[in-house]
Amino acid sequence: MIFSKKVLTISLIVIVIVVLAIFLFNRRGGDSSDIDSSQDSSQKNPKPEETPLSVKVAKASLGDLIIKLKSPGEAVTDRKIIIKAEVEGVVNKINVRESKHVKKGDLLIELDDKKYMLEVDSAEASRLSKLSELLLEKKFSGSENASVDYDRKKISKIIEQFENTKKLYQKGLISEEKFEDAQKEYEMLLIESGEKKDEIMAAAKGLTQAEVNVKKAKMNLQKTKILAPFHGIICDIQVSPGEHVISGRELFTLVNISRINVHARVLESEIGKMRVGREVDLKFSAYPEKVFKGRVKAISPIVNAEDKTCKVIIDVANPEEEIKPGMHAEVEIAAEIYENKLLVPQEAVLVRSARKLVFVYDDGLAKWRYIETGLENEDYAEVLDNVKEGELVLVDGHFTLSHDARVKIEK
Numbered sequence: 001m002i003f004s005k006k007v008l009t010i011s012l013i014v015i016v017i018v019v020l021a022i023f024l025f026n027r028r029g030g031d032s033s034d035i036d037s038s039q040d041s042s043q044k045n046p047k048p049e050e051t052p053l054s055v056k057v058a059k060a061s062l063g064d065l066i067i068k069l070k071s072p073g074e075a076v077t078d079r080k081i082i083i084k085a086e087v088e089g090v091v092n093k094i095n096v097r098e099s100k101h102v103k104k105g106d107l108l109i110e111l112d113d114k115k116y117m118l119e120v121d122s123a124e125a126s127r128l129s130k131l132s133e134l135l136l137e138k139k140f141s142g143s144e145n146a147s148v149d150y151d152r153k154k155i156s157k158i159i160e161q162f163e164n165t166k167k168l169y170q171k172g173l174i175s176e177e178k179f180e181d182a183q184k185e186y187e188m189l190l191i192e193s194g195e196k197k198d199e200i201m202a203a204a205k206g207l208t209q210a211e212v213n214v215k216k217a218k219m220n221l222q223k224t225k226i227l228a229p230f231h232g233i234i235c236d237i238q239v240s241p242g243e244h245v246i247s248g249r250e251l252f253t254l255v256n257i258s259r260i261n262v263h264a265r266v267l268e269s270e271i272g273k274m275r276v277g278r279e280v281d282l283k284f285s286a287y288p289e290k291v292f293k294g295r296v297k298a299i300s301p302i303v304n305a306e307d308k309t310c311k312v313i314i315d316v317a318n319p320e321e322e323i324k325p326g327m328h329a330e331v332e333i334a335a336e337i338y339e340n341k342l343l344v345p346q347e348a349v350l351v352r353s354a355r356k357l358v359f360v361y362d363d364g365l366a367k368w369r370y371i372e373t374g375l376e377n378e379d380y381a382e383v384l385d386n387v388k389e390g391e392l393v394l395v396d397g398h399f400t401l402s403h404d405a406r407v408k409i410e411k
Contacts, residue, residue, distance in 0.1 A: 052408040056396035057361050060344050060387050065375050069273065069335035073264035073282070073314065075327040079230065079256035085245045086223040087111065094241055096234045096252070109226040109239070109251060116221040123217040127210035162186040232256040233321075257325065260318045262294065264331045265309040273335040274299050280314045281332040284323060292316055292323065296333065343380040344387065347395040349373065358383075359401055361392040361409065368403035 089111035096108050162182060169179040237252040239245060262282060266274060280294040294316035303310050314331065316323065348358045349371070356373055359366040374382035387393065394407070401407070 050406050052364065052406040053397060053401070054410040055359075055361070055366070055394045055398055055401075055407045056410050057392040058345050058348060058395045060342060060383060060389055060391050060393055062340055062389055063343050063380075065338045065341045065343060065377060065380060065382055066279075066334045067336040067338075067375070067377055068281070068332040069266065069270055071264040071266050071312070071331045071333065073262040073329040073331040075284075075316075075323050075325055075329060076261050076263055077255055077257050077259075077325045078261055079232065079259075080253065080325070081229070081255075082253050083108070083226060083251045085111070085226070085247055085249045085251060087116070087220050088246045089113070089115070089224060089244070091239055091241050091243050091245060094237070094239070096237070098235060098237055100234045102228045102232060102234060102254070104228055104230050106228045107225055108228055108234070111224040111226075111245070113221055113224040116217065116224055120214070120217040120221055123210070123213040127214050129210075158186065226251070228254060230254070230256055231258070255325070257318055257321050257323065260316045260323045260325070261297065262314040262316055262329050262331060264312045264314060264329075264333065265304075265307070266312050266333070268303050268308045268310060270335065271299070271303070271310045271312075274310075274312055274333065278334045280316075280334070282314070282316060283330045284327050286327065287322065338375055338382075341375065341382045342384075342387065342389055344383055344393050345395050346376070346379060346381055348393040349381050350399070358387060359394040359398045360387065361394060361407065364406055364408070366394060366398065366401050366403070366405045366407045368401075 091109060092112050093110040094108075095106070095110070096102060102108065165174070165179060165182045168174045169176070232254045233256070235253050235255060239249070239251045245251070262280075274296060276296050276299065278296045280296060282292040282294055283290070284292070294314040296312060297315040298313040300311040300313075312333065314333075344358060350357050350359075355370050357368055357370045360369055361367075369386045371386050372384040374384050376382065392409075394401070397407075397410070
């Protein structure tokens with residue numbers, strides 16, 4: 001009985017083993033046929049090639065990395081004057097209008113000049129009268145034949161000595177008091193020698209003052225014609241034709257805005273980074289899409305005690321006269337310049353898993369490279385490793401790419 005149970009158990013085990021063997025054999029055969037059919041299918045219907053994605057690239061290149069300092073500013077002009085009347089009179093003609101461009105020397109306003117022409121004629125007549133009196137007196141006194149005690153050589157020596165003294169004074173080698181004493185002695189010697197006799201006589205007869213009066217009258221006559229002192233634009237006209245104006249009356253304003261100064265306020269802690277001649281970018285709210293270029297012209301030596309800022313003056317070319325005095329400006333001044341750095345655009349730098357990387361274009365493929373960056377500004381980052389000068393880095397169309405993705409450069 002026990003023997004029969006053992007035989008039965010062994011028989012069951014053998015049957016199970018045989019069944020498992022048959023099952024495994026059949027399964028292998030089926031897998032083989034599946035593989036073969038899969039291979040046949042792939043040969044009959046090959047997988048299409050991956051379509052390249054369009055990307056934009058930029059070249060990694062050596063250059064200067066500029067760290068800019070931002071500051072508010074205001075546009076001003078240093079060529080603005082109020083034109084005033086220098087003599088009184090009636091306005092005969094105004095040759096300008098509001099916002100008119102004028103050139104240096106243009107005739108702007110004409111005052112009635114009849115009164116001043118008469119004054120010139122009167123002064124000239126007085127001068128001629130005094131000159132006649134002097135000539136008559138010289139003729140009868142025989143002063144033109146008067147002899148002098150000094151010969152020409154001695155007079156020349158006196159003049160030469162004084163000129164040498166004058167040069168020493170100009171160089172600071174003698175005192176002002178000593179120079180004045182020498183000057184008085186020089187003039188006395190000339191008077192004694194007769195060299196200044198004619199000048200003294202003319203002054204005594206009033207001829208010298210008459211000549212001065214003629215010059216003054218001519219100057220006043222010239223002032224009835226008001227000319228432009230420089231190129232500019234007329235504004236704020238305050239006078240009308242036929243109006244009587246007095247000396248000192250404001251007539252209009254002349255302003256030149258072909259060049260503009262922008263006054264920026266830089267914090268005391270940053271002023272040490274400012275340098276005259278540094279490049280500046282400026283934006284004005286009136287032209288939000290345009291960047292104007294300027295340069296630091298001057299740095300104030302004084303710090304404002306209230307807000308602890310220092311004024312930096314920026315010179316800006318304004319040939320189209322777009323910038324108007326009083327406009328507010330957003331100023332970016334080149335504060336620090338680091339030379340000869342390997343730079344890539346900020347758009348090329350991505351962050352994945354808290355690490356920075358770029359994609360480098362390599363014969364139709366986008367190669368993923370981790371990088372270390374150094375100095376940075378808003379536009380560029382310094383690359384310290386894994387990128388060489390001249391390599392093309394992707395700057396657009398690369399946000400979802402994987403390593404070795406096929407790409408094509410967008411023209």
